[in-house]
Amino acid sequence: MNKTIQFQLSLMMFLEFFIWGGWFVTMGIYLPNTLNTSGGETAMAYSTQSWGAIIAPFIIGLIADRFFNAERILGILHIIGAVLMYQMANAEDFSSFYPYVLGYMIIYMPTLALVNSVSFNQMKDPAKEFSFVRVFGTIGWIVAGLVISYIFHWDSEEGIANGMLKNTFLMTAIASAILGVFSFTLPKTPPKVDKDQKINIGDIIGIDAIKLLKNKNFLFFFLSSILICIPLAFYYQHAGQFLGEVGMPDPAAKMTIGQISEVLFMLLLPFFFKKFGFKKTLLVGMLAWTVRYVLFAYGNAGELTFTLLIGIALHGICYDFFFVSGQIYTDSKAGEKFKSAAQGLITLATYGLGMLIGFYVAGKITDANVISEGQHNWKNIWIFPAIFASAVLLLFGIFFKNEKIEYKK
Incomplete structure (x- = not known):
């Protein structure tokens, strides 16, 4: 694989999982300490991942695979995600926070499949090449945690008490905007099927x-x-x-x-x-x-x-x-x-x-x-x-x- 393309795909993976690791881990600390949520409300926030996972196949199967290049819809979703993440950072109570986190996870979960599609489309032998690209995603998640704890100290006792974990959402919003713009420079990944081809819902959700x-x-x-x-x-x-x-x-x-x-x-x-x-x-x-x-x-x-x-x-x-x-x-x-x-x-x-x-x-x-x-x-x-x-x-x-x-x- 071309080294330039390998670098692009690796950076894409790094940002994709830096974004997820930058807020998902610490949300369980942020919600009860800053928005005074109950365990049930925290559960509602985390369950948005499940709703996103349920809805994601429809976004990929009905839209991304049929009408648009994967890299373009990846960019659009992350730009929208940046706006929603900014709104999450500024929510003053759980009732205003929840709609934004639900909307965010519905558009984020499909991007996990999209980054794989963009990667596989550039590889002659994914079994050998993919792991060297995907590992940068795990590195991105690790870096996000280290930045939060050791550079900004947002999750320290003082940081939590002063509501500094709000900044994790702002950091993620910036990273999401960067990945959104960067996605439009990624190698072209055209739709996999003809848009006029009959839709098989069973294939999309796995019923078959x-x-x-x-x-x-x-x-x-x-x-x-x-x-x-x-x-x-x-x-x-x-x-x-x-x-x-x-x-x-x-x-x-x-x-x-x-x-x-x-x-x-x-x-x-x-x-x-x-x-x-x-x-x-x-x-x-x-x-x-x-x-x-x-x-x-x-x-x-x-x-x-x-x-x-x-x-x-x-x-x-x-x-x-x-x-x-x-x-x-x-x-x-x-x-x-x-x-x-x-x-x-x-x-x-x-x-x-x-x-x-x-x-x-x-x-x-x-x-x-x-x-x-x-x-x-x-x-x-x-x-x-x-x-x-x-x-x-x-x-x-x-x-x-x-x-x-x-x-x-």
């Missing part, structure tokens, strides 16, 4: 892959994927708030340990597949969720700080060993005809349905464990996802029969 559920093994995997997203939502929604509340310094920077670990375990994933097989790899991923939440429940920001840091570092195993492994398994079961439909079905089930339920449950449990204003019984909160993840682990271990991944022709 429903027949895969006739396979009992895939059905158990599918149900487990939905269920494991419930404890996952606790981490996304409340980990930052938890670290800030227990006195962990620079929580945004500490959370980037999870992304660093994600890169490491992504590289180790092929070894685990070969050594232990698919089922054991997924079981290790599920076990990591249980261990992480037990560490959170019984750790503290004092002499047991290391337990919290280990819990964050387990993110690589939690995410890669289950979700990335699951994407590979789904791809192998689907065959050429239903690859896109199957991935769409899994995305709707996990980031859509599973996370939507998870955010709601996490908000309810957090509200039920308020000790005083700004203080929660975090031990009780984290025990629930620990038990839930262990139950999913047990059910998957019993009902899923081990099988070798073989790609269908």
Whole structure:
């Protein structure tokens, strides 16, 4: 691949995930401390990711894939996103904040597919080339956390008390505007299908892959994927708030340990597949969720700080060993005809349905464990996802029969 194009794609990925990591992690700290939200309201804000994931396939399938170049619609969406992010920064209460975050996630989630489309269109061998571009996205997420904690100190006790986390939205708005303008300079990625071609809604949302559920093994995997997203939502929604509340310094920077670990375990994933097989790899991923939440429940920001840091570092195993492994398994079961439909079905089930339920449950449990204003019984909160993840682990271990991944022709 041309070095100039590789640089453009790498910068695109860097900005794409710098934007997401620049506000999503610390929103759980910002909302209760600045806008005085309840756990239920914080859950509503985070659940916008699920609504975005549900709506995204329609934006891509009905608009981006049919009428406009991917790089152009990517630019337009990020420019609109910059305006919405600016409005989020200036919202004075949750009722005015929520419509903007909902609108933002509806237009942001489709960009995750668009950046992949732009990248793949320039690659002769995506299996070899894509990882060297995509890794800059993870680096962007890490840099966002480090900038928030170590350069501007917005998530310090003083910064939180003075409402400085508002600046994370302004920083993201600037980055979104930059990516929006930059997108128009990216290599041309024309529509994939003729605009006059008949629309198949089943292909767009993955309904055509429903027949895969006739396979009992895939059905158990599918149900487990939905269920494991419930404890996952606790981490996304409340980990930052938890670290800030227990006195962990620079929580945004500490959370980037999870992304660093994600890169490491992504590289180790092929070894685990070969050594232990698919089922054991997924079981290790599920076990990591249980261990992480037990560490959170019984750790503290004092002499047991290391337990919290280990819990964050387990993110690589939690995410890669289950979700990335699951994407590979789904791809192998689907065959050429239903690859896109199957991935769409899994995305709707996990980031859509599973996370939507998870955010709601996490908000309810957090509200039920308020000790005083700004203080929660975090031990009780984290025990629930620990038990839930262990139950999913047990059910998957019993009902899923081990099988070798073989790609269908």
